[in-house]
Amino acid sequence: MKQKTTSYPKDKIKILLLENISDVSVEEFKEAGYVNVKKVSGALSEQDLIKEIKDVHILGIRSKTQVTEKVLAKANKLLAIGCYCIGINQVNIKAATEKGVAVFNAPYANTRSVAELVIGLSIVLIRRITDKNKAAHLGIWQKEAKGSYELRGKTLGIVGYGNIGSQVSVMAEALGMNVIYYDVESKLPHGNARQIRSLKELLKRSNIVTLHVPSEASTRYMINEHMLSHFKKGSILINYSRGDVVDLTALKNAITSGQLSGAAIDVFPEEPEKNGAKFSSVLQNVPNVILTPHIGGSTEEAQFNIGLDVTSKQLSYLEKGVSTGSHSIPALSLPMQAKTHRILHIHKNVPGVLGEINSKLSAHNINILGQYLKTNDEIGYVVLDVDTALSNEAFNLLKGVKSTIRVRMLY
Secondary structure, eight states: OOOOOOSSOGGGOOEEEOTTOOHHHHHHHHHTTOOOEEEOSSOOOHHHHHHHGGGOSEEEEOSSOOBOHHHHHTOTTOOEEEEOSSOOTTBOHHHHHHHTOEEEOOSSTTHHHHHHHHHHHHHHHHTTHHHHHHHHHTTOOOOOOTTOOOSTTOEEEEEOOSHHHHHHHHHHHHTTOEEEEEOSSOOOOSTTOEEOSOHHHHHHHOSEEEEOOOOSTTTTTOBOHHHHTTSOTTEEEEEOSOTTSBOHHHHHHHHHTTSEEEEEEOOOSSOOSSTTOOOOOTTTTOTTEEEOSSOTTOSHHHHHHHHHHHHHHHHHHHHHOOOTTOSSSOOOOOOOOTTEEEEEEEEEOOTTHHHHHHHHHHHTTOOEEEEEEEEOSSEEEEEEEEEGGGHHHHHHHHHTSTTEEEEEEOO
């Protein structure tokens, strides 16, 4: 069926994209008819975002901008937030849910970029290329094989066997590595990889350990002084997941003592908010350590794919009411119907709301030609297709339903 025209003027929809989101996102919005797009290269502080968010309908961010409860309290027109990255921990999901704001992300789009880099880092670190490179730049010819190894035949331990971890697994096995992994859930292996039930056991058996876990209470400083003592002597740690997963001071001590032979760290407990800002870490100038500025997924291909992915989800929600992929609005994907107008109703998840909706419309002889309901713990999401001649009346009736959070006439 041909796309229906939205009931709102597209030039009135204000879109704010922060942190240098890919231009493909701007192009996609404008191609869909949304011309009021503002792109900002850096992140905004909470105070600055509160000033900007007042009239914004669609917000796009990456990992630096924090969408707090205070920000959302001022975002009275905000319909959706697009996190143009893997994580969503920079958004207060509870507050977004209570406000009826859809939150989308791109959990798969930069998987390949991170996985390739992890493999590349493994080769560089196990060959001690960092030290030889530094020596060469200082004019020292350091040609030796001592402490330099092949990846083939070594054991890679993957902590967190999700989208990235599992792809690293496939690539590592193709290079002749033995792959073991630890995850809090049972996961089917790719290829000949084997799941290990104990994290300590994985650490003891691995030549290289790579972390791919989210930031949450159970993972905070999971690699600490105690856990580092269980690493295989001379092993390598790679953390391209979240900055609060590793105790960096304990890691430095483990490397300088010889317990570990090297590390690659891309994420830090505290990170500068913009390019060119001063950066400090206890791991600076430690031998065979690679420090990168949170660029695990920062390739042209990944940013392009993320731009397409998140923008398409926001457009589908904006124009069709499709909430698939949202972390706050219950997921609904529904076909369009002829000779109808579509109304979206978001409400608190309490008993009797759907019955009240149907009773109000029935009492006014408004025929519901299509109805879809999905709930989560906090809210319910109803999509109604009604007769075009009665849609305005239906819209006004729905605004009066108890426990209503938001009503939107889509078309």
